[in-house]
Amino acid sequence: MEKVAIIGSGCAGLTAALYAARANLQPLVLTGRHPGGLLTTTTVVENFPGFPEGIDGYELMVRLQKQAERFGARVQFGTVENVDLSGQPFHLVVDGETIDAETIIIASGAGHRHLELESEIKLENKGVTYCATCDGALPMFRNQALAVVGGGDSACEEAMYLTRFGSIVYLIHRRDSLRASKIMAERTLAHSKIKPIWDSIVTDVMDVSQGKVTGVRVKNVKTNIERVLECSGVFVAIGHTPNTQIFKGLIDMDEQGYIVPKRGTATNVPGVFVAGDCSDRVYRQAVTAAGLGCAAAIEAERFLAARNE
Numbered sequence: 056m057e058k059v060a061i062i063g064s065g066c067a068g069l070t071a072a073l074y075a076a077r078a079n080l081q082p083l084v085l086t087g088r089h090p091g092g093l094l095t096t097t098t099v100v101e102n103f104p105g106f107p108e109g110i111d112g113y114e115l116m117v118r119l120q121k122q123a124e125r126f127g128a129r130v131q132f133g134t135v136e137n138v139d140l141s142g143q144p145f146h147l148v149v150d151g152e153t154i155d156a157e158t159i160i161i162a163s164g165a166g167h168r169h170l171e172l173e174s175e176i177k178l179e180n181k182g183v184t185y186c187a188t189c190d191g192a193l194p195m196f197r198n199q200a201l202a203v204v205g206g207g208d209s210a211c212e213e214a215m216y217l218t219r220f221g222s223i224v225y226l227i228h229r230r231d232s233l234r235a236s237k238i239m240a241e242r243t244l245a246h247s248k249i250k251p252i253w254d255s256i257v258t259d260v261m262d263v264s265q266g267k268v269t270g271v272r273v274k275n276v277k278t279n280i281e282r283v284l285e286c287s288g289v290f291v292a293i294g295h296t297p298n299t300q301i302f303k304g305l306i307d308m309d310e311q312g313y314i315v316p317k318r319g320t321a322t323n324v325p326g327v328f329v330a331g332d333c334s335d336r337v338y339r340q341a342v343t344a345a346g347l348g349c350a351a352a353i354e355a356e357r358f359l360a361a362r363n364e
């Protein structure tokens with residue numbers, strides 16, 4: 056019987072593991088298909104506190120795992136396929152095997168939506184990115200033309216943020232008006248550095264042969280006319296999908312699948328807590344995920360202490 060089972064090994068899951076381990080709870084971390092989580096896919100992380108020179112994303116996650124293991128956390132490669140939260144203990148089916156646990160911390164993250172272009176995948180981290188807050192300040196984007204793809208609040212926020220660094224920011228949207236809230240849309244469109252490219256989709260990111268972004272090919276969906284916009288960065292902001300499908304109908308979530316905590320990190324099921332990007336549609340940062348992981352572990356510890364009183 057596990058005292059604490061943690062679903063996910065990103066910043067949220069491993070920070071929860073560190074805290075639960077230091078509370079002597081020997082947590083079990085189930086890695087899922089991406090041990091170390093999303094941060095392992097990036098090169099330099101410049102905004103995680105404590106690393107003035109920045110740190111490689113993979114290295115940061117290896118260090119975090121070692122730190123948690125030092126205090127007794129156990130990290131098991133495996134994906135949770137099914138959960139039974141109908142009573143105590145909870146049951147988790149992990150690659151066909153059942154694990155029983157008194158508490159669960161869900162830290163399964165969220166994936167960003169892709170444009171589904173081969174060139175986009177090939178140029179990821181070479182000018183194609185999914186997070187302006189994370190990457191916008193990198194030298195490669197400074198004083199360059201940049202493109203944001205999307206038309207919602209996130210796309211507007213990314214575009215506004217990028218005006219600090221880029222010489223011009225193209226906002227490419229497949230419709231002729233923004234989906235974002237009125238105030239956000241007005242503020243975005245009023246910015247002198249932001250140039251909307253309406254009714255357009257990106258059909259190619261260039262230039263794979265050079266190994267860096269030099270522009271995007273966009274097609275006007277009304278006229279079918281294609282043209283090239285020169286730019287050095289493409290920020291894809293067409294939404295995220297939380298990895299929460301296995302909890303559907305069991306844990307309260309919003310219409311997009313983000314888990315909605317009841318209080319702090321506690322969910323509607325007593326003994327099940329949530330942390331990180333799978334419940335955060337707003338900040339989506341490594342440090343906020345880590346902070347929520349810490350909070351979830353403290354809540355789990357208190358839950359167990361109260362049960363055993």
Ligand SMILES: Cc1cc2nc3c(=O)[nH]c(=O)nc-3n(C[C@H](O)[C@H](O)[C@H](O)COP(=O)(O)OP(=O)(O)OC[C@H]3O[C@@H](n4cnc5c(N)ncnc54)[C@H](O)[C@@H]3O)c2cc1C
Nearest residue numbers: 063064065066067087089092093135164189331332339341
């Ligand atoms: C390219 C890129 C660069 C970024 N750069 C920065 C940056 O510079 N600074 C910053 O603050 N943020 C950055 N971010 C954002 C940051 O990576 C996320 O905010 C952070 O990783 C969220 O942590 P998390 O633990 O909530 O989720 P994730 O890191 O997404 O981890 C989720 C974990 O859950 C696991 N999982 C999912 N489903 C299951 C399942 N069914 N069973 C078991 N495990 C499961 C996955 O395998 C994974 O280990 C970047 C993101 C990307 C994509």
